[in-house]
Amino acid sequence: MTTVTTTRPASRPVPVREVADRPPRSDRRAGLLLSTPFLIVYLVFLVGPLLMGIVLSFFNTTTVKDGLGAWVGVSNYTKVVKDSLFWDALWHSVLFTLITTPLLVLLALLAAVLASRIRRGRVFYRLAFFAPYVVPSSVVALIFLWMYTPQVGLLPKLFGAVGLAPPDFLGSTSGGWTAVILMTLWWTFGFNFVLYTAAIQDVPPDVYEAAAIDGASPWQQIRLITVPLLRPTTSLVLILQILASLKVFDQIYLLLGGGPNQSTRPVIEYIYDTGFTSYRGGYGAAATMVYFVLIVAVSAAWYALRRRGVTRAATRTVPTTATLATTPAAPRAGA
Amino acid sequence: MSTLIQPRRTAADGPPGVNGAKLFNRLCAVCMTLFALIWLVPFGWAIVTSLRSDGSITQHPMSPLSGGWSLHAYAYAWDNYPIGTWYLNSLVIAALAVVFTVLFCSMAGFALAFLRFRGRAAVIALVTAGLMLPTEALVLPQFVEYRSLHLLGTYWALVLPSVAAPVSVFIFQAFFKGIPRPLIEAARIDGAGWWRIYRTVCMPICRPAVATVSILTFINSWNAFLWPLLVLNQTSSQTIPVGLASLLSNSNIQYAEVMASSVLGFLPLIAVFLVFQRQIVQGVATTGLK
Numbered sequence: 260m261t262t263v264t265t266t267r268p269a270s271r272p273v274p275v276r277e278v279a280d281r282p283p284r285s286d287r288r289a290g291l292l293l294s295t296p297f298l299i300v301y302l303v304f305l306v307g308p309l310l311m312g313i314v315l316s317f318f319n320t321t322t323v324k325d326g327l328g329a330w331v332g333v334s335n336y337t338k339v340v341k342d343s344l345f346w347d348a349l350w351h352s353v354l355f356t357l358i359t360t361p362l363l364v365l366l367a368l369l370a371a372v373l374a375s376r377i378r379r380g381r382v383f384y385r386l387a388f389f390a391p392y393v394v395p396s397s398v399v400a401l402i403f404l405w406m407y408t409p410q411v412g413l414l415p416k417l418f419g420a421v422g423l424a425p426p427d428f429l430g431s432t433s434g435g436w437t438a439v440i441l442m443t444l445w446w447t448f449g450f451n452f453v454l455y456t457a458a459i460q461d462v463p464p465d466v467y468e469a470a471a472i473d474g475a476s477p478w479q480q481i482r483l484i485t486v487p488l489l490r491p492t493t494s495l496v497l498i499l500q501i502l503a504s505l506k507v508f509d510q511i512y513l514l515l516g517g518g519p520n521q522s523t524r525p526v527i528e529y530i531y532d533t534g535f536t537s538y539r540g541g542y543g544a545a546a547t548m549v550y551f552v553l554i555v556a557v558s559a560a561w562y563a564l565r566r567r568g569v570t571r572a573a574t575r576t577v578p579t580t581a582t583l584a585t586t587p588a589a590p591r592a593g594a
Numbered sequence: 595m596s597t598l599i600q601p602r603r604t605a606a607d608g609p610p611g612v613n614g615a616k617l618f619n620r621l622c623a624v625c626m627t628l629f630a631l632i633w634l635v636p637f638g639w640a641i642v643t644s645l646r647s648d649g650s651i652t653q654h655p656m657s658p659l660s661g662g663w664s665l666h667a668y669a670y671a672w673d674n675y676p677i678g679t680w681y682l683n684s685l686v687i688a689a690l691a692v693v694f695t696v697l698f699c700s701m702a703g704f705a706l707a708f709l710r711f712r713g714r715a716a717v718i719a720l721v722t723a724g725l726m727l728p729t730e731a732l733v734l735p736q737f738v739e740y741r742s743l744h745l746l747g748t749y750w751a752l753v754l755p756s757v758a759a760p761v762s763v764f765i766f767q768a769f770f771k772g773i774p775r776p777l778i779e780a781a782r783i784d785g786a787g788w789w790r791i792y793r794t795v796c797m798p799i800c801r802p803a804v805a806t807v808s809i810l811t812f813i814n815s816w817n818a819f820l821w822p823l824l825v826l827n828q829t830s831s832q833t834i835p836v837g838l839a840s841l842l843s844n845s846n847i848q849y850a851e852v853m854a855s856s857v858l859g860f861l862p863l864i865a866v867f868l869v870f871q872r873q874i875v876q877g878v879a880t881t882g883l884k
Binding site for chain 1: 633706789817
């Protein structure tokens with residue numbers, strides 16, 4: 260900017276000039292041109308489906324052929340709301356979220372804290388925990404299906420070895436949930452672990468040194484320094500986990516097909532079944548919108564809470580370590 | 595991995611005289627190593643099973659050494675499933691997704707970082723809102739839209755959704771903002787247009803961002819399951835995850851062969867991960883925290 264400023268009135272302070280001046284025409288044109296390709300794809304393929312969903316939910320569209328079908332008003336919605344199978348499926352997604360979220364957040368926190376006490380071998384831990392995350396869900400399902408197989412699988416054998424009766428991993432509802440949760444734990448644990456590890460590395464080491472000099476035991480350091488400083492990260496990990504768990508599909512569909520007797524069918528599979536097995540597109544779209552509103556409500560609530568938290572923290576002028584962006588990385592569905 | 599073999603420096607760690615802390619750290623190391631080894635068991639078990647014969651697997655499930663090892667299951671899996679085609683499909687789709695995501699998102703990120711133009715605020719608002727949209731929940735309307743655009747069954751149906759990635763725009767924008775302004779000004783004064791500055795000045799500097807976005811896009815696109823399941827329906831045009839999932843429904847399970855297919859399914863990803871693990875972990879960390 261230095262050379263440019265000399266051609267302009269020097270009296271005006273720099274930031275004001277930045278705002279007040281009309282940007283040169285080449286800037287305006289280039290800005291628009293450079294954003295256009297992304298904007299087109301974004302509007303057509305991200306916003307488009309949303310609008311499409313809203314429209315479809317008011318028609319009795321079928322998924323087998325083109326065209327919207329007849330206008331049916333809100334009758335799709337009233338049918339969805341009255342369908343106990345929809346509420347069952349929604350409950351399964353929520354139940355999955357309620358079980359996996361605390362497990363995946365607390366275990367990841369614990370593991371990351373413990374790993375941070377170790378100087379060597381961090382790469383190895385990261386590798387062991389994060390490698391499953393990059394593997395496709397169907398491969399994970401194939402491996403776990405084999406490990407769950409009655410009589411010959413690894414896990415029933417392990418249960419037998421310690422003298423316990425193995426649960427019917429793939430044939431019963433409770434066994435099925437156990438199977439899905441164990442697999443999810445293995446598959447997605449690394450994501451939260453990495454987020455926590457990154458946040459722990461941001462804590463300045465002199466904080467611990469000072470605490471050690473003051474005679475704080477490792478356990479006290481963890482409890483009184485690490486965990487409180489990680490609170491913003493925990494808030495982020497928590498919401499990412501809740502949103503991802505609410506979107507669970509792959510694991511349950513692949514391992515159990517939503518069975519036995521649809522007793523584990525998540526809401527995405529319900530939408531999949533109505534839309535692509537019974538071809539009731541309009542009805543499926545209405546279910547989609549109900550579910551969509553639920554997810555948006557959860558993330559909006561988190562966003563509002565966090566904003567309040569941020570302003571509170573700012574007034575207390577706490578030197579937070581990891582300031583969070585609003586940018587959730589995209590963990591897997593069910594991740 | 596080499597780190598495991600040499601745990602010799604522990605004695606020198608920590609301030610002298612704090613034995614409790616040292617003991618605690620050592621305990622952590624033992625717990626974590628056990629934990630990590632348990633995490634590797636499914637991989638190991640899959641590989642071991644894939645090398646055995648089906649007869650010995652069912653007769654002596656827990657003694658992997660019985661019955662001898664062979665690569666027979668791999669040859670069988672390769673011959674009986676179009677795994678090569680699945681690989682090729684996954685590769686083409688992931689590569690296209692990477693190219694277009696990097697190109698489009700970096701251009702948008704560049705515009706948002708350096709240029710003032712009409713509608714900039716609207717673009718930022720749209721992109722921010724996009725971060726909160728749970729697109730995975732919208733597969734059904736997405737499907738209907740793609741069908742009306744006659745994109746079903748094409749590679750584009752799988753490429754385009756991953757290109758519309760607000761997260762990638764933000765990663766690029768953040769990196770571009772880190773470039774010192776004077777560098778850009780100097781290029782402007784030398785008469786370079788914005789396109790040229792983007793291409794020859796900024797993109798080379800932002801190689802780490804390109805790497806991060808590329809790898810994350812590649813992995814996400816390669817691993818996608820539900821959407822490819824809906825969009826591609828012939829066996830020959832399936833991707834690796836969808837193709838392998840069809841093995842799940844086979845009633846006569848041949849363990850060795852199924853595990854051989856799974857190993858073929860995870861090896862490329864593990865290879866990518868081993869090579870780029872630093873960028874992947876960084877990418878996850880920067881998109882999550884900032």
